[in-house]
Amino acid sequence: EAGVTQSPTHLIKTRGQQATLRCSPISGHTSVYWYQQALGLGLQFLLWYDEGEERNRGNFPPRFSGRQFPNYSSELNVNALELEDSALYLCASSLWGNEQFFGPGTRLTVL
C-alpha cells in the first residue's frame, strides 16, 4: 500500500513569491493535515482538511492557505513568501478518529 506522497521534494523560491506544495493521502484516507517544521520551532500545525472542507487551522497568517480536492489530495499555498517560511512542510493523512501517517515532506527554501 502506497504511503503519503508529497511533491516537490525541494522547492526554492525568493521573497514575495508564491509556493504551492502538494500531497496525496493514503488510499481511503479522507483527512489531510499540514504541519510546518522550522528550525528551532518544532512541529506546528497549519491546516486540517476533511471531505473537502477546512476543519481547523493553526496560528498562521492568512497567506497560508490550501484546499482539498475531490480525490482527497491537497495542496498548500503560501503567498508573499518570507524568509522565515523556510522549513520542512509535512503532510499527514488519516481516517477521522485514527492515527496520522506522514509523508516525507517538502523542503521549502526562501532566498
Next chain:
Amino acid sequence: AQSVTQPDIHITVSEGASLELRCNYSYGATPYLFWYVQSPGQGLQLLLKYFSGDTLVQGIKGFEAEFKRSQSSFNLRKPSVHWSDAAEYFCAVGSMNYGGSQGNLIFGKGTKLSVKP
C-alpha cells in the same frame, strides 16, 4: 493549555544499552498519545500509539511505552538500543473524538538520540 514536554533535548546511549525517553503532557480531554521517529530530512514514522486499554503498549522496532495518567506521562522505552535507532523522537497528543476533534496533533520539541558504538 494543551502541551507536550520532552525534557531531554539530546540523549546519548551506548549500543546495547537500555533507553527511556520522557514525555509529559497537559491535555484537557481524554488524550490519545503517540510516539513518532524522524530520521534526518525525512518524514515522521509512527512507532506506537495509546488510545485506551492496557497502559503498556508495544510498537514497532522493539519499542514500548507506558501511559501513566497520574503522572501525565507517556515514556518511551527500548531494552537494547541499536545504532540504527539514532534519530529524533517526538511525543504527540491529540483528541480523536468525532465531532469534537480539533484534528491536529500537538508535538513535543523532540529528543535527539545518538548511539555510541
